[in-house]
Amino acid sequence: MDLPRPSVVLPEGATECHSHVYDPDQFPFLDPELGEAPHPLQTYRRVLMEGLGFSRAVVVQPGAYGADNRCTLDAVARLGLGRARAVVTTAPDVTIDALRDLHRQGARGLRLTTRATQPGRLSLDDAPRLAPLCAELGWHLALQIRDGLVLPDLVDTLAALPCPVVIDHLGRVPPGPGRLATATHPAFQALLRAVDGGNVWVKVSGLYYSSAFPWPYPDVEQRVRALIEERPDRLLYGQNWPHPRRNPKPDDAKELELFFDFVPDATVRQAILVDNPSRLYFTD
Numbered sequence: 001m002d003l004p005r006p007s008v009v010l011p012e013g014a015t016e017c018h019s020h021v022y023d024p025d026q027f028p029f030l031d032p033e034l035g036e037a038p039h040p041l042q043t044y045r046r047v048l049m050e051g052l053g054f055s056r057a058v059v060v061q062p063g064a065y066g067a068d069n070r071c072t073l074d075a076v077a078r079l080g081l082g083r084a085r086a087v088v089t090t091a092p093d094v095t096i097d098a099l100r101d102l103h104r105q106g107a108r109g110l111r112l113t114t115r116a117t118q119p120g121r122l123s124l125d126d127a128p129r130l131a132p133l134c135a136e137l138g139w140h141l142a143l144q145i146r147d148g149l150v151l152p153d154l155v156d157t158l159a160a161l162p163c164p165v166v167i168d169h170l171g172r173v174p175p176g177p178g179r180l181a182t183a184t185h186p187a188f189q190a191l192l193r194a195v196d197g198g199n200v201w202v203k204v205s206g207l208y209y210s211s212a213f214p215w216p217y218p219d220v221e222q223r224v225r226a227l228i229e230e231r232p233d234r235l236l237y238g239q240n241w242p243h244p245r246r247n248p249k250p251d252d253a254k255e256l257e258l259f260f261d262f263v264p265d266a267t268v269r270q271a272i273l274v275d276n277p278s279r280l281y282f283t284d
Helices: 041-051 070-079 096-104 124-137 148-153 155-159 186-196 221-230 252-262 266-281
Strands: 015-019 056-060 084-088 107-113 140-144 165-167 200-204 235-237
Touching: 015 041, 015 235, 015 266, 041 056, 041 070, 041 252, 056 070, 056 266, 070 084, 096 107, 096 124, 107 124, 124 140, 148 155, 148 186, 155 186, 186 200, 186 221, 200 221, 200 266, 221 252, 235 266
Parallel strands: 015 056, 056 084, 084 107, 107 140, 140 165, 165 200, 200 235
Antiparallel strands: none
C-alpha cells in the first residue's frame, strides 16, 4: 500500500480521534454485515502515523465487533498507552468494575448510537445509567447519530448528562435546505446549542456524511467554521479511516489537507489536533 503524502505538516502531539481496526483473521467479526476488508493494525499505523503524521491515536470500536473489544484493545496495547486510547462498546448492564478493567487497558469512552439496531447494543436510552459511571472514571459517551435530524430533540437530554458527550461526524446532519449543507440548518443549529452548553464535543470527521457534493465538500465548510466560532475548545479531528462502507474510498491525504483549508488558523488547529484530545483522552 502506498503511503498517503499530504502537503501539510501536523503539529507535534497531533491525535487522530476516530478510526477503526478491522482484523477478521485474528478477531472474527460478530456482525459480518458491518465488516470491512481487513485493515489491521500494521496498515492503520502505516496510513495514519507513518503516512499522515499523527503522533497519537484513539481507536474506535467498529460495529462489526459489537461488544467484543479485543481487536480495538489489542491495537491500543501494541501502539502503547503512551500514544493510544480506545473508545469501546459494552453490554448495557456493564458494571463499574468491568469499566475499570477496560480503563486499565486504555479505554476512555463508551460508544453508543441514538437507536440500537441489534439486541444488546448500547443506545442513547442507556445513557442515564452509563453516564454516571463514565463520570466516575473521567470517561465520555461517544454518540453516533444515524440521522442528524433528531438533534433538536436531544439538546436537553445531552445537557443533563453528568459526563462529556462526543458527537461523531458533525452530527451527520444531512444537506439542506436545498442542496446546501448550510450552518443555518435547524438540526445543525441545535448542534451548536448543544456544544455551547459545555459538555458536548464534536468530531470534525466524516465530512462526506453531511455533504451533497463529492470532495472537497464545499457545502460543509460553513458548518466547520460555525463550530469553530462557537466552541473551538470542544472540537476533535478524525479521519474515519478506513471509511466504512464508502466506495470509492476517500483520499486520506486530501481529507487531511481539507481540514487545514477549513481551519486556516494555526492556533485553532493546535487546539483541535493536540490540546483538546490531550484533555479528553490523555490526562492519566
